[in-house]
Amino acid sequence: MYRTVQLSLLARIRDVLAQKYGLSFTNLAVEQPPSISLGELALPVAFELAKRLRKAPKVIATELAAELSATLPEGIGSIEVAGAGYLNVRLERAAIAQDIAGDRHADIGGKGFRLVEHTSINPNKAAHIGHLRNAILGDTFQRLLRSDKYKSGYEVGVQNYIDNTGVQVADVVVGLTHLEAFDLAQTRQLLADLEEKGERIDFYCWNLYARVSQWYTADADQVGMRKQLRLETLHAIEHGGNETAEIADVIATAVLQRHLETMARLSIEYDFLPRESEILHLHFWDAARQLMTEKGVLYLETEGKNKGCWVMRRAQVNGTEANQPSSDGPDEDAKVIVRSNGTVTYVGKDIAYHLWKFGLLPSKDFGYRKFWQYPTHTCWISTDGESDPDHPIFGRADAIYNVIDSRQNDPQTQVVQALRGMGFTEEADRYTHFSYEMVALTPRCALELGYAVSEEDQRRPFIEVSGRKGFGVKADDLLDRLIGAARAEVDARHPELPDAERDTIARQIGVGALRYFMLRYTRNTVIAFDFKDALSFEGETGPYVQYAIVRAANIFRKANTTAEASLEEFANLKLNGLLDGEEGSVVWETWLLASKLTLTIEQCIATSEPAYLARYAFQLAQQFNNFYHRHHILNETDPAKRGLYLATAAVAQREMVRALGYLGIEAPERM
RNA sequence: GCGCCUGUAGCUCAGCUGGAUAGAGCAACUGGCUUCGAACCAGUAGGUCGGGAGUUCGAAUCUCUCCGGGCGCACCA
Numbered sequence: 001m002y003r004t005v006q007l008s009l010l011a012r013i014r015d016v017l018a019q020k021y022g023l024s025f026t027n028l029a030v031e032q033p034p035s036i037s038l039g040e041l042a043l044p045v046a047f048e049l050a051k052r053l054r055k056a057p058k059v060i061a062t063e064l065a066a067e068l069s070a071t072l073p074e075g076i077g078s079i080e081v082a083g084a085g086y087l088n089v090r091l092e093r094a095a096i097a098q099d100i101a102g103d104r105h106a107d108i109g110g111k112g113f114r115l116v117e118h119t120s121i122n123p124n125k126a127a128h129i130g131h132l133r134n135a136i137l138g139d140t141f142q143r144l145l146r147s148d149k150y151k152s153g154y155e156v157g158v159q160n161y162i163d164n165t166g167v168q169v170a171d172v173v174v175g176l177t178h179l180e181a182f183d184l185a186q187t188r189q190l191l192a193d194l195e196e197k198g199e200r201i202d203f204y205c206w207n208l209y210a211r212v213s214q215w216y217t218a219d220a221d222q223v224g225m226r227k228q229l230r231l232e233t234l235h236a237i238e239h240g241g242n243e244t245a246e247i248a249d250v251i252a253t254a255v256l257q258r259h260l261e262t263m264a265r266l267s268i269e270y271d272f273l274p275r276e277s278e279i280l281h282l283h284f285w286d287a288a289r290q291l292m293t294e295k296g297v298l299y300l301e302t303e304g305k306n307k308g309c310w311v312m313r314r315a316q317v318n319g320t321e322a323n324q325p326s327s328d329g330p331d332e333d334a335k336v337i338v339r340s341n342g343t344v345t346y347v348g349k350d351i352a353y354h355l356w357k358f359g360l361l362p363s364k365d366f367g368y369r370k371f372w373q374y375p376t377h378t379c380w381i382s383t384d385g386e387s388d389p390d391h392p393i394f395g396r397a398d399a400i401y402n403v404i405d406s407r408q409n410d411p412q413t414q415v416v417q418a419l420r421g422m423g424f425t426e427e428a429d430r431y432t433h434f435s436y437e438m439v440a441l442t443p444r445c446a447l448e449l450g451y452a453v454s455e456e457d458q459r460r461p462f463i464e465v466s467g468r469k470g471f472g473v474k475a476d477d478l479l480d481r482l483i484g485a486a487r488a489e490v491d492a493r494h495p496e497l498p499d500a501e502r503d504t505i506a507r508q509i510g511v512g513a514l515r516y517f518m519l520r521y522t523r524n525t526v527i528a529f530d531f532k533d534a535l536s537f538e539g540e541t542g543p544y545v546q547y548a549i550v551r552a553a554n555i556f557r558k559a560n561t562t563a564e565a566s567l568e569e570f571a572n573l574k575l576n577g578l579l580d581g582e583e584g585s586v587v588w589e590t591w592l593l594a595s596k597l598t599l600t601i602e603q604c605i606a607t608s609e610p611a612y613l614a615r616y617a618f619q620l621a622q623q624f625n626n627f628y629h630r631h632h633i634l635n636e637t638d639p640a641k642r643g644l645y646l647a648t649a650a651v652a653q654r655e656m657v658r659a660l661g662y663l664g665i666e667a668p669e670r671m
Numbered sequence: 672g673c674g675c676c677u678g679u680a681g682c683u684c685a686g687c688u689g690g691a692u693a694g695a696g697c698a699a700c701u702g703g704c705u706u707c708g709a710a711c712c713a714g715u716a717g718g719u720c721g722g723g724a725g726u727u728c729g730a731a732u733c734u735c736u737c738c739g740g741g742c743g744c745a746c747c748a
Contacts, residue, residue, distance in 0.1 A: 027688065034691055044690050047728070057728075083691055084728080122748090166748055234748095309746060339746040346748045407742060409675055437676080437742085461740085489710075509710090520696095521684070524676060526741070533683075533697085537710050540684090540696045547710050555707045603687065615685065618695085625711060634707045649707090671710075 057085025210470030
């Protein structure tokens with residue numbers, strides 16, 4: 001509702017500015033005064049105008065206030081001049097409260113298909129906390145975009161790209177075939193044995209991957225041979241149609257299934273899993289290469305260090321004519337796309353894949369088959385075999401978001417530059433590298449886990465996790481610890497509840513703590529992971545918000561009513577100034593904050609920053625807790641006050657539940 | 672060497688397109704449970720926003736410069 005008021009106020013201001021001064025602004029600032037006693041909205045527009053009109057801000061503000069006050073937009077009580085020239089706006093609190101109670105709010109959404117790619121873990125080891133940050137960011141953002149009961153939203157597809165033919169998978173295959181001397185049948189047996197023992201293949205691979213990585217360089221005489229073996233294994237996997245490739249497929253698929261299970265514990269689901277094997281076998285690159293050559297961004301280098309390679313010119317950062325061939329000598333800064341041996345680089349394959357995402361390779365598409373069934377929808381996977389005719393369409397995105405960590409800034413930029421160079425400027429503009437910083441471990445955390453930490457590393461603020469060293473915290477282990485800690489707390493507080501219910505509550509709290517922890521930091525902050533912080537259920541955490549919701553629920557239960565009924569009664573309530581003055585302001589501030597969900601979601605989408613919503617949920621819970629302690633609802637004897645307070649709890653609860661919902665966090669019944 | 676990110680309270684972080692007195696959480700201290708459940712609330716203390724210069728009516732926010740940290744810069748993926 002706050003956004004609705006903002007928009008109508010801005011429209012009115014624009015009219016006045018155009019009529020009175022003949023001025024038009026594209027961006028007009030609206031803010032909130034430092035104290036609610038000054039009003040609900042503030043416009044610093046008079047400062048902006050002072051220079052252009054050669055008048056003092058206060059004079060302009062006075063003129064504008066007079067003009068605006070003649071016909072005030074609906075819901076606005078008064079506009080006055082304050083400070084050095086602010087226009088402060090006071091709302092008609094009772095009227096706006098009725099709008100909020102009636103759940104009137106601005107809509108969010110638009111046309112076009114938006115493709116969100118996240119998770120994309122190499123299917124050769126267990127997911128760790130860094131992958132969790134990626135998946136939680138991507139999943140939350142996807143929820144903000146998607147259409148639902150609250151907003152029109154956008155049409156959204158969620159992809160999880162699977163690099164099933166890369167070196168990381170090859171490493172694990174080398175481990176199986178050479179360290180363990182397994183063939184395909186024995187690999188299958190391994191999976192069956194692990195299953196029998198209730199052990200996880202991704203955990204097994206976590207250790208094997210670390211072992212192989214050490215093994216390559218363990219013996220100085222053997223390094224060359226072992227590296228050669230690794231390369232041959234990679235090529236066999238890429239090529240396909242041999243036993244090595246089949247072992248890779250068996251392992252990668254089993255690990256992928258484990259990843260989907262892990263993410264499902266966190267309510268993270270996918271629509272489509274495009275795999276690199278299909279990008280190779282269906283020859284996406286050939287079509288991309290033809291297009292790039294036609295558009296003139298790809299050319300054969302004939303001299304210099306890149307002689308014999310097909311290269312792409314790098315655009316100058318601020319150069320106006322980036323793609324003009326220089327007259328003297330080869331462009332040594334050009335990016336190699338096709339090696340002199342004819343194979344394609346990573347960036348080349350990525351360009352092809354992104355051309356497909358935007359529907360720019362009309363002759364190419366994946367085959368699709370069903371892979372995984374969620375309660376409400378199917379997750380599809382790519383295939384080079386027969387395609388299921390019922391498959392949805394993914395490769396026609398109007399806008400894309402790639403949740404990829406900031407270490408891949410350069411290659412991501414190169415893909416965008418390739419699109420731009422080919423003249424696909426609209427696509428390039430709608431390509432968002434949803435970049436985020438890594439999750440590292442504090443030295444203390446590393447020591448606690450039993451890793452050897454060098455003197456030098458102990459002095460650093462954080463240590464990067466490393467799959468090759470097997471150094472990190474596995475996603476499932478962390479989640480198990482969180483749920484275990486929550487379970488102990490629930491057991492102590494609710495011994496009367498049945499086991500299954502306590503399990504559910506503990507899971508909701510554990511997941512809430514984890515998702516909130518990953519979302520509370522803005523994207524380009526490195527998270528230095530520590531169990532002490534992550535396992536906290538107090539202060540700025542998910543459980544804090546959940547607890548506030550439970551409190552509200554307890555009130556309705558004890559009052560023998562519901563939130564919905566309280567809001568219906570509120571519609572006929574005479575407030576008589578109960579929201580005004582010193583006493584009413586705490587209550588009113590709760591309403592005002594509760595009305596800002598749409599505004600917050602808009603900000604999150606515009607800036608690709610889910611952390612704002614996490615912060616909002618916390619602030620609202622904090623505001624509600626403050627209200628809760630000041631006004632004892634059940635003891636309130638004045639019927640008007642009681643009605644107002646019940647409605648306040650209802651509105652706060654409704655918006656907290658919604659905000660948590662977008663964060664992928666459930667609200668328990670009790671906790 | 673080049674590029675991107677970053678430096679705000681003892682610690683961990685917010686601070687929206689420059690706007691009124693720089694805010695949270697944790698830690699510390701003081702108070703509040705015969706309770707709408709304290710996974711909470713109220714209060715105290717704690718900051719020359721890395722240093723300097725500039726633009727502006729106004730700068731934590733924009734520009735320049737210096738200092739300190741992080742991450743990238745392969746015919747790897």
